[in-house]
Amino acid sequence: MAATTEPAGRPSWAARRRFSTAFWRRPWLKGAALLGLPVGAYLLIYVAALAVLFISAFWALDPLSGKIVHHWGLGNFRTLWHDHTYWRIAGRTIGIAAAVTVTDVILAFPFAYFMARVAPPRLRTVLFVLVLLPLWSSYLARIYAWRLILANDGALNWSLGGLGLPHQHIAYTNWAMWIVFSYIWLPFMILPIYAALERIPDSFIEASRDLGAKNWTTFRRVVLPLALPGVIAGTIFTFSLTLGDYITPILVGNTQFIGNVVYRNVLGLSYDLPFAAAFAIVPLAVMGIYLVLARRAGAFEAL
Amino acid sequence: MTRHHRRALAWVASALFVAALAFTAAGCGGGGSSESSSSTSKTSNLPTSIGKGEGKLSLIAWEGYTQPDWVKPFEQQTGCKVTAKYAGSSDEMVTLMRQGGGQYDMVSASGDASVRLIRGGDVQPMNPKLIPDFKNFIDALKSPSHNTVDGVHYGISLQWGPNTLLYNTQKVKPTPTSWSTLYDPKYKGQVTIPDNAIQMADAALYLSKSQPDLGITDPYELNQKQFDATVALLKQQRPLLKKRWSLASDEIDLFKNGDASIGASWPYQTNTLQADKVPVKDLIPKEGATGWADTWMLSSKSKHPNCAYLWTKWVSTPKVQAQQAIYFGETPANTKACAVMDKLSPGSCKQYHADAPASYFDSIKFWKTPLADCGNGKNDCIDYNQWQKAWTEITG
Numbered sequence: 001m002a003a004t005t006e007p008a009g010r011p012s013w014a015a016r017r018r019f020s021t022a023f024w025r026r027p028w029l030k031g032a033a034l035l036g037l038p039v040g041a042y043l044l045i046y047v048a049a050l051a052v053l054f055i056s057a058f059w060a061l062d063p064l065s066g067k068i069v070h071h072w073g074l075g076n077f078r079t080l081w082h083d084h085t086y087w088r089i090a091g092r093t094i095g096i097a098a099a100v101t102v103t104d105v106i107l108a109f110p111f112a113y114f115m116a117r118v119a120p121p122r123l124r125t126v127l128f129v130l131v132l133l134p135l136w137s138s139y140l141a142r143i144y145a146w147r148l149i150l151a152n153d154g155a156l157n158w159s160l161g162g163l164g165l166p167h168q169h170i171a172y173t174n175w176a177m178w179i180v181f182s183y184i185w186l187p188f189m190i191l192p193i194y195a196a197l198e199r200i201p202d203s204f205i206e207a208s209r210d211l212g213a214k215n216w217t218t219f220r221r222v223v224l225p226l227a228l229p230g231v232i233a234g235t236i237f238t239f240s241l242t243l244g245d246y247i248t249p250i251l252v253g254n255t256q257f258i259g260n261v262v263y264r265n266v267l268g269l270s271y272d273l274p275f276a277a278a279f280a281i282v283p284l285a286v287m288g289i290y291l292v293l294a295r296r297a298g299a300f301e302a303l
Numbered sequence: 304m305t306r307h308h309r310r311a312l313a314w315v316a317s318a319l320f321v322a323a324l325a326f327t328a329a330g331c332g333g334g335g336s337s338e339s340s341s342s343t344s345k346t347s348n349l350p351t352s353i354g355k356g357e358g359k360l361s362l363i364a365w366e367g368y369t370q371p372d373w374v375k376p377f378e379q380q381t382g383c384k385v386t387a388k389y390a391g392s393s394d395e396m397v398t399l400m401r402q403g404g405g406q407y408d409m410v411s412a413s414g415d416a417s418v419r420l421i422r423g424g425d426v427q428p429m430n431p432k433l434i435p436d437f438k439n440f441i442d443a444l445k446s447p448s449h450n451t452v453d454g455v456h457y458g459i460s461l462q463w464g465p466n467t468l469l470y471n472t473q474k475v476k477p478t479p480t481s482w483s484t485l486y487d488p489k490y491k492g493q494v495t496i497p498d499n500a501i502q503m504a505d506a507a508l509y510l511s512k513s514q515p516d517l518g519i520t521d522p523y524e525l526n527q528k529q530f531d532a533t534v535a536l537l538k539q540q541r542p543l544l545k546k547r548w549s550l551a552s553d554e555i556d557l558f559k560n561g562d563a564s565i566g567a568s569w570p571y572q573t574n575t576l577q578a579d580k581v582p583v584k585d586l587i588p589k590e591g592a593t594g595w596a597d598t599w600m601l602s603s604k605s606k607h608p609n610c611a612y613l614w615t616k617w618v619s620t621p622k623v624q625a626q627q628a629i630y631f632g633e634t635p636a637n638t639k640a641c642a643v644m645d646k647l648s649p650g651s652c653k654q655y656h657a658d659a660p661a662s663y664f665d666s667i668k669f670w671k672t673p674l675a676d677c678g679n680g681k682n683d684c685i686d687y688n689q690w691q692k693a694w695t696e697i698t699g
Binding site for chain 2 (some may be wrong): 083086088089146147148151153154169171172194252254255256261264271
């Protein structure tokens with residue numbers, strides 16, 4: 001009889017209640033329910049792919065049949081080590097990535113500081129939009145735009161000519177890559193630095209001044225250490241993004257990055273996937289070393 | 304998060320990573336051994352007639368080879384829906400055919416890819432009797448060595464053409480006559496060449512005339528000494544280069560924006576640039592030229608062989624041969640195409656050498672795969688693997 005008077009939605013209510021009871025009784029269940037899908041995807045898509053990459057680096061390519069042979073060996077790494085071409089390519093990649101990172105820190109820090117601590121709220125919104133605006137357009141479109149700017153008959157030379165200055169020849173050089181990389185990754189440096197600077201309470205700076213510190217001292221001893229995690233986060237973005245890029249070198253450069261060699265080996269020259277995997281481990285290792293150094297420097301203390 | 308927690312998390316993460324490693328190693332190891340090498344080089348089971356189309360056809364082609372002008376009518380007539388993927392180099396074509404696993408039915412392979420595809424068992428023999436226009440092909444392209452082995456036809460020839468010297472008529476004076484202009488410091492920072500290992504043959508061809516004591520007779524058959532000289536020449540050229548182009552559109556941009564004024568090219572770029580009113584011309588220098596001769600080849604794993612034969616038949620007809628020749632700027636294999644070309648665009652038959660004598664064809668050193676065995680019985684030639692390695696060294 002009781003069943004007939006109950007509202008129609010009752011059974012689902014009961015089920016829901018059972019769920020919430022279960023979650024309350026076993027707290028780990030909540031964690032599992034929340035993390036199950038992302039962790040599963042992470043394992044399947046990310047970790048498994050990395051594992052395959054790591055393993056195949058020790059395989060080899062049979063030169064005659066062009067098929068991959070599953071024999072373990074260090075042949076690929078030996079080639080990388082002994083052939084100075086690959087040293088040159090890796091050195092160029094890491095060097096330009098470092099130059100881009102330093103450039104972006106120098107450009108982004110004052111800008112982020114102005115946004116976070118000087119600009120009135122309305123101007124801050126405008127600046128935010130300006131920083132994010134380029135990200136709405138395609139990465140490729142922006143690189144092609146730079147090609148047109150830097151080209152011999154491009155906008156830059158046209159402007160220089162108008163001012164009576166000599167023409168530049170930076171199109172398709174390492175300088176062009178440095179400029180374009182610094183431009184495309186700049187927002188990824190500004191945003192984390194901004195976030196870090198914005199979180200510093202005004203009271204800290206007042207306290208520093210009350211204790212007699214001059215502006216420069218306050219900046220050096222209070223602002224900079226607190227902003228450091230943001231700067232490091234930004235450098236991780238710009239450094240790793242440059243390290244892994246292969247499109248910009250194709251479009252605005254005339255030299256190869258690690259990514260170009262990987263690409264050529266995957267689709268192009270010889271389908272030497274094991275060798276590509278071995279070379280792809282180099283930027284991974286470089287990033288690993290960088291992260292360890294950053295941790296030593298205390299960049300992750302505030303996380 | 305406490306230090307303790309963090310350490311536990313690190314352990315869990317590394318355990319998962321190791322588990323994934325073990326899992327994939329086991330999985331890949333198991334899959335690898337099941338590969339079988341089947342040879343399909345039997346002529347007895349060649350089709351003797353073309354059946355009804357399967358409704359689909361998947362192609363790997365050079366850019367410009369599957370234009371709607373001739374693909375649309377084909378689809379309407381045969382019901383075979385064409386999907387095409389453009390490849391930027393012969394190497395890419397070979398890779399796509401090998402890794403596609405029957406995903407692609409046909410490939411428009413040049414001579415340096417076709418031999419590799421035949422040797423790798425990636426393509427199957429075709430019956431030229433099913434292609435009515437085959438009898439109208441120039442003799443040199445009926446059974447050329449790049450697609451016919453022991454009398455077995457692995458595909459049907461399509462079009463051919465030379466790699467040309469492209470130059471800006473206002474900036475390059477006097478009119479160049481030799482490939483030496485590509486190595487001339489006078490044009491420092493204005494030179495562009497293709498980013499492709501087979502490009503080394505162009506340098507070897509130039510050396511065969513400029514340094515006859517090296518004794519280069521075939522730019523694809525180089526011994527160690529000749530090869531080293533070629534690599535040295537290309538390294539010396541490095542500072543002169545504005546950029547190595549990988550897509551035809553890249554080279555078009557370079558000439559349009561004034562970044563390059565002389566370079567190695569295909570007639571397609573010249574056509575496009577001239578249509579855009581850029582002051583360029585192209586020519587075949589006195590040393591001769593390398594070139595390509597393309598073949599439509601049928602994948603050994605093709606699922607749509609009838610559509611593939613219908614397509615080959617279609618692209619061999621004089622009209623389509625003429626359309627493609629004019630669009631790309633190359634020479635048709637079908638001799639009947641000449642008249643149609645002149646009808647479509649007056650003078651184009653002569654412009655693209657469709658009426659040229661056989662000696663013109665013979666003057667072009669067509670792309671082929673460099674092999675260790677170069678016919679002298681000594682196996683002392685440098686194979687393509689070494690070419691690719693050297694190219695990486697030159698461009699790295």
